[in-house]
Amino acid sequence: MAFVSSGYNPDKPMENRISDIGPRDYNEFLPPVIKNNYGKWLYHEILEPGVLVHVAESGDEVYTVRCGTARLMSITLIREMCDIADKHCEGYLRFTTRNNVEFMTDSKDKMVALKEDLLSRKFEGGSYKFPVGGTGAGVSNIVHTQGWVHCHTPATDASGTVKVIMDDLFDEFTGHNMPAPVRIAVACCLNMCGACHCSDIAVVGIHRKPPIIDHEYLDNLCEIPLAVASCPTGAVRPSKVEIDGKQYKTVAIKEERCMYCGNCYTMCPSLPLSDKEGDGIALMVGGKVSNRISMPKFSKVVVAFIPNEPPRWPTLTKTIRNIVEVYKADANKYERLGDWAERIGWERFFEKTGIEFTPHLIDDFRDPAYYTWRQSTQFKF
Ligand code: SF4
Ligand code: SF4
Numbered sequence: 001m002a003f004v005s006s007g008y009n010p011d012k013p014m015e016n017r018i019s020d021i022g023p024r025d026y027n028e029f030l031p032p033v034i035k036n037n038y039g040k041w042l043y044h045e046i047l048e049p050g051v052l053v054h055v056a057e058s059g060d061e062v063y064t065v066r067c068g069t070a071r072l073m074s075i076t077l078i079r080e081m082c083d084i085a086d087k088h089c090e091g092y093l094r095f096t097t098r099n100n101v102e103f104m105t106d107s108k109d110k111m112v113a114l115k116e117d118l119l120s121r122k123f124e125g126g127s128y129k130f131p132v133g134g135t136g137a138g139v140s141n142i143v144h145t146q147g148w149v150h151c152h153t154p155a156t157d158a159s160g161t162v163k164v165i166m167d168d169l170f171d172e173f174t175g176h177n178m179p180a181p182v183r184i185a186v187a188c189c190l191n192m193c194g195a196c197h198c199s200d201i202a203v204v205g206i207h208r209k210p211p212i213i214d215h216e217y218l219d220n221l222c223e224i225p226l227a228v229a230s231c232p233t234g235a236v237r238p239s240k241v242e243i244d245g246k247q248y249k250t251v252a253i254k255e256e257r258c259m260y261c262g263n264c265y266t267m268c269p270s271l272p273l274s275d276k277e278g279d280g281i282a283l284m285v286g287g288k289v290s291n292r293i294s295m296p297k298f299s300k301v302v303v304a305f306i307p308n309e310p311p312r313w314p315t316l317t318k319t320i321r322n323i324v325e326v327y328k329a330d331a332n333k334y335e336r337l338g339d340w341a342e343r344i345g346w347e348r349f350f351e352k353t354g355i356e357f358t359p360h361l362i363d364d365f366r367d368p369a370y371y372t373w374r375q376s377t378q379f380k381f
């Protein structure tokens with residue numbers, strides 16, 4: 001063990017440590033009631049949309065109130081969350097994988113006061129700061145990526161699209177009107193920092209044009225060998241151009257090889273690929289992580305392209321609302337969106353939703369994925 005030979009003692013991990021890099025032990029952050037009953041829980045129930053109770057063998061109870069958040073949040077809002085946690089929850093809160101914030105209390109009375117307090121807090125415009133919901137057979141908060149606010153390769157916005165989708169589906173967030181949970185994800189490029197590959201409905205930003213080359217700046221801004229090496233399809237090669245009688249060392253891009261992934265832009269800021277017409281959204285549906293009833297599934301593309309229409313993305317929200325409504329009306333209880341589509345057949349999915357089936361939707365990515373990827377977490381012994 002290299003670590004041990006260098007003096008690291010696994011029994012005393014903090015000994016002689018000179019930095020505090022790395023996460024602290026999560027046990028330090030558990031609310032006392034959870035710490036006391038760790039691993040000794042009997043069952044849990046969803047009392048109403050957004051409110052859960054977990055009951056321990058000891059008889060202790062934890063009441064959780066789940067609220068949607070914007071994920072990219074201001075410091076003032078986070079401070080307000082901390083104040084709420086101090087006031088009602090002994091200073092504890094947690095975030096779920098879908099960016100909900102959960103406040104936990106150890107009694108029903110405290111939970112009722114907490115919920116009232118949360119719902120009384122509103123923004124200037126009148127919308128809830130902490131909408132309660134996102135549990136069970138409803139639409140949970142959307143897990144999403146950075147979008148135009150922060151990342152360098154987005155083909156669509158994340159915060160903006162999430163805001164308009166959730167504005168439209170707000171009643172489904174605060175209710176339990178669906179046959180089963182509906183999980184929505186947004187990733188603003190194919191890198192998919194979100195959970196798009198396995199969500200009931202997934203919004204994925206896609207580029208459709210190769211990068212533009214800023215020849216005059218490239219040599220000064222970029223390492224040409226890095227830009228060449230970054231391309232997974234070998235579309236980038238070193239080149240020279242002459243502009244106004246001046247020679248520039250630059251790159252050339254074989255456009256028919258480009259798959260618009262943006263890797264080269266990550267390495268070289270003189271190869272931007274954002275484009276007003278080329279960028280937009282692909283919509284995928286039917287994925288899930290859950291093992292319940294059927295094995296986990298990947299999402300499938302059902303709409304190949306929706307243009308970016310900020311600030312309210314009307315085509316996107318209309319298409320998602322339509323899928324949600326048809327699913328809600330047609331699926332059996334407990335049937336996830338992908339299970340429903342498989343039961344009725346994907347042809348009927350397109351018929352019922354009225355979504356046009358185009359050649360872009362045919363999955364021709366076969367070998368060797370079909371026989372090498374393990375696509376299930378269901379194991380047989
Ligand atoms: Fe950036 Fe792509 Fe991740 Fe969006 S999905 S945050 S564009 S890497
Ligand atoms: Fe290569 Fe991707 Fe850049 Fe296209 S966008 S040139 S595929 S690295």
